[in-house]
Amino acid sequence: MKTLLHALLTFATLTLITGVGYPLLVTGIARVAFAHQANGSLITGADGKLLGSELLAQEFKSPRYFWPRPSAAAFATVPSGASNLGSTSAALKLVISDRAAALRKAHNLPDNAPVPAELVQASGSGLDPHISADAARFQLKRVCTARGLDEALVSALIGDGQVNVLKLNQTLDTLH
Amino acid sequence: MKTDDVLELLLYLALLIGLAPFIGRYLAWVFQVERPLPGEKLMAGDTSRSMNWPQYLKALLLFHGIGFVVLMLLQMLQAKLPGNPQSLANVPFPLALNTAISFLTNTNWQAYSGEATMSYLTQMLGLGVQNFLSAATGMAVAAALVRGLGERPSRSSSGQVGVSPADSPCDRDGREPSLRPGRSFSGLGNFWRDVSRATIYVLLPLSILLSLVLVQQGVPQTFDVFASATTLEGSAQVIPLGPAASQIAIKQLGTNGGGFFGVNSAHPFENPTRLSNFLQCFAILALAAGFPFMFGRMTGHRRHGWCLFATMLVLLLTGLGAALWAEHQSNPSLGVLTMLEGKETRFGIADSALWATATTAASNGSVNAMHDSLMPLSGLVALVNMLLGEIIFGGVGSGLYGMIMFVVLTVFLAGLMVGRTPEYLGKRIEAREVICAAVAVILPSLVVLIGTALSVLSEAGRASLTNAGPHAFSEALYAWASAANNNGSAFGGLNANTPFYNYGLSFAMLVGRFGVIVPTLMLAGRMAQKRIAEPGPGTFPTDGGLFIVLLLGVILIVGGLTFLPALTLGPIVEHMLMNNGRTF
Numbered sequence: 001m002k003t004l005l006h007a008l009l010t011f012a013t014l015t016l017i018t019g020v021g022y023p024l025l026v027t028g029i030a031r032v033a034f035a036h037q038a039n040g041s042l043i044t045g046a047d048g049k050l051l052g053s054e055l056l057a058q059e060f061k062s063p064r065y066f067w068p069r070p071s072a073a074a075f076a077t078v079p080s081g082a083s084n085l086g087s088t089s090a091a092l093k094l095v096i097s098d099r100a101a102a103l104r105k106a107h108n109l110p111d112n113a114p115v116p117a118e119l120v121q122a123s124g125s126g127l128d129p130h131i132s133a134d135a136a137r138f139q140l141k142r143v144c145t146a147r148g149l150d151e152a153l154v155s156a157l158i159g160d161g162q163v164n165v166l167k168l169n170q171t172l173d174t175l176h
Numbered sequence: 177m178k179t180d181d182v183l184e185l186l187l188y189l190a191l192l193i194g195l196a197p198f199i200g201r202y203l204a205w206v207f208q209v210e211r212p213l214p215g216e217k218l219m220a221g222d223t224s225r226s227m228n229w230p231q232y233l234k235a236l237l238l239f240h241g242i243g244f245v246v247l248m249l250l251q252m253l254q255a256k257l258p259g260n261p262q263s264l265a266n267v268p269f270p271l272a273l274n275t276a277i278s279f280l281t282n283t284n285w286q287a288y289s290g291e292a293t294m295s296y297l298t299q300m301l302g303l304g305v306q307n308f309l310s311a312a313t314g315m316a317v318a319a320a321l322v323r324g325l326g327e328r329p330s331r332s333s334s335g336q337v338g339v340s341p342a343d344s345p346c347d348r349d350g351r352e353p354s355l356r357p358g359r360s361f362s363g364l365g366n367f368w369r370d371v372s373r374a375t376i377y378v379l380l381p382l383s384i385l386l387s388l389v390l391v392q393q394g395v396p397q398t399f400d401v402f403a404s405a406t407t408l409e410g411s412a413q414v415i416p417l418g419p420a421a422s423q424i425a426i427k428q429l430g431t432n433g434g435g436f437f438g439v440n441s442a443h444p445f446e447n448p449t450r451l452s453n454f455l456q457c458f459a460i461l462a463l464a465a466g467f468p469f470m471f472g473r474m475t476g477h478r479r480h481g482w483c484l485f486a487t488m489l490v491l492l493l494t495g496l497g498a499a500l501w502a503e504h505q506s507n508p509s510l511g512v513l514t515m516l517e518g519k520e521t522r523f524g525i526a527d528s529a530l531w532a533t534a535t536t537a538a539s540n541g542s543v544n545a546m547h548d549s550l551m552p553l554s555g556l557v558a559l560v561n562m563l564l565g566e567i568i569f570g571g572v573g574s575g576l577y578g579m580i581m582f583v584v585l586t587v588f589l590a591g592l593m594v595g596r597t598p599e600y601l602g603k604r605i606e607a608r609e610v611i612c613a614a615v616a617v618i619l620p621s622l623v624v625l626i627g628t629a630l631s632v633l634s635e636a637g638r639a640s641l642t643n644a645g646p647h648a649f650s651e652a653l654y655a656w657a658s659a660a661n662n663n664g665s666a667f668g669g670l671n672a673n674t675p676f677y678n679y680g681l682s683f684a685m686l687v688g689r690f691g692v693i694v695p696t697l698m699l700a701g702r703m704a705q706k707r708i709a710e711p712g713p714g715t716f717p718t719d720g721g722l723f724i725v726l727l728l729g730v731i732l733i734v735g736g737l738t739f740l741p742a743l744t745l746g747p748i749v750e751h752m753l754m755n756n757g758r759t760f
Contacts (some may be wrong), residue, residue: 006220007238010368013219019305023422026387030397038397042416050405053415055444058407071340077414079289079438082518084548084669086647087510090759121517124442130521
């Protein structure tokens with residue numbers, strides 16, 4: 001009986017500390033110190049409307065925009081997901097070759113031209129916001145032609161390393 | 177590999193090796209301080225009162241029972257409870273049962289996606305709390321076992337086993353002087369004291385720190401309702417939010433692994449940057465790596481603690497090397513030079529391989545890349561890490577007590593070789609102790625093999641598989657290996673939210689947890705009552721290179737003999753067929 005009492009008291013106390021006190025404390029500090037991030041790193045347009053989160057990829061189909069990595073869950077967010085197809089999956093092989101063909105077509109490339117691996121293989125989260133600078137430069141000509149922009153200018157925006165596709169596209173919209 | 181990847185891996189290992197002794201020292205302090213720390217008396221009365229093994233186990237089971245009821249109620253009533261701004265429905269029984277057992281056993285297998293299934297209240301007050309408590313329980317059991325092994329009993333006048341005043345201050349290397357002389361006890365410590373100290377003095381402060389860094393890096397921490405955005409191309413996008421950072425910090429530190437979001441630490445909200453990735457990945461192993469040193473300090477056998485750490489490190493580095501090599505190979509089946517399917521650009525290949533190795537070495541189970549889409553041989557590394565019983569650092573606490581079961585077997589085998597009664601840390605190992613260790617090693621393995629067989633033989637088992645060919649077999653094997661060793665990661669193609677897997681894997685998780693904890697505590701209780709003999713000429717030394725080699729041999733032979741056929745049918749065959757360009 002005494003053991004049960006100790007069990008209940010210990011469980012209740014630890015639940016209050018770790019299940020109520022702890023998340024509330026972290027939320028309180030986060031709200032003051034890192035309000036932008038704590039609320040989901042949201043970005044708004046010039047008119048104040050919510051455009052998305054800088055951390056979550058959006059689907060882009062128009063030639064005027066850079067395209068992110070493919071999403072096996074079609075950019076769904078609740079929940080997002082991956083293909084979970086393995087190294088010897090015939091289904092994955094087919095998807096990859098379809099994506100490569102579509103990319104070559106969109107960029108006016110010959111049938112066996114190489115395409116960046118990350119643009120034909122879906123990310124783990126289905127919401128990967130980044131692509132490599134190489135994968136962005138692969139799309140440079142298409143985007144600049146569609147927008148009538150100077151390639152050197154946009155290439156400078158891409159920079160080196162990794163690019164956040166949504167932020168890059170947002171910048172493009174402010175340019176033109 | 178790129179230079180920055182190499183540097184990052186070296187930094188990771190240097191931090192792990194450099195900090196582990198200090199973490200171990202702190203852990204030893206937490207579990208040894210005699211005076212009651214604030215609040216202990218209020219919760220559990222006289223916590224200096226030590227328990228024998230049945231008492232310790234009873235307290236542990238009672239604690240789990242209460243946790244189970246609360247977690248079931250929170251899930252199955254969440255629609256009526258507050259803290260549910262998305263108005264999510266009640267969780268159906270089989271899924272709620274699976275999830276409750278999963279979080280109680282520190283497995284954190286998830287047959288659901290958090291953002292679409294669990295209310296904020298359920299995540300925070302149910303799952304979040306069990307992230308702490310299941311980890312603290314593992315730490316407590318480890319502390320109990322260490323006390324049992326290091327305890328120096330003596331006969332008091334009443335015939336009870338206890339520490340006499342002359343014995344207790346024998347403080348070689350800070351050996352435990354804690355428990356009051358003259359009381360009746362068998363030296364395993366007090367469960368309530370251990371579990372609350374592990375929570376409040378170890379897990380909580382580290383979680384607060386880590387969660388704040390994670391928020392700064394971009395992990396949400398809010399109770400607001402999901403946001404609705406209109407994308408640049410004009411379609412609607414729901415932005416899932418929640419008190420994520422606080423849960424993700426403890427999920428990593430407590431080797432839990434259950435994601436706030438469905439895709440776990442691959443989600444940009446769960447793991448937004450390379451820095452957040454490094455810290456989360458480090459948190460997977462950091463505490464567990466301290467336990468061998470805690471063991472060394474508390475028993476006074478520091479060199480032996482180093483040997484256990486070295487053994488774990490050798491296994492970790494072997495797996496890491498293999499996974500890195502495998503991920504840097506091309507994939508002829510798919511005709512791609514690098515396998516990026518299921519991986520995130522911001523992490524890349526090396527970070528994904530490191531995480532996959534660490535999360536399966538420790539019984540964490542969080543992922544930053546989809547394990548189902550790993551190359552066959554890095555999938556093999558993940559499987560082997562789990563199948564060896566989560567002893568390569570392993571879960572916080574549970575990794576140590578799992579490893580000690582192998583040590584007991586090793587010492588026993590060494591004793592057989594020279595024809596002497598084996599001793600461990602000066603205490604004789606007898607038939608009962610060997611049985612305890614063997615049961616703890618064999619039970620989870622048995623569940624893995626039988627469960628996998630049932631999966632591939634039954635319609636209900638096969639219906640959940642996404643992939644085909646040998647990879648389908650790996651998918652089933654991975655699920656049972658993960659559940660029965662309390663890891664929680666998955667080859668995610670497996671549709672786990674079916675009655676077959678919800679009930680079957682629940683059973684596996686229970687066996688994986690209590691099938692090891694019960695024999696561990698029993699062994700601890702028996703060892704606590706044994707006298708310590710001075711080492712003689714026939715004593716097998718447990719603090720040198722020979723011991724490490726022998727221990728590695730036992731681990732690999734036991735693991736190898738048990739699982740080699742299954743691993744051959746899965747990832748090994750797949751690797752060969754992939755190199756021949758086959759698809760399924």
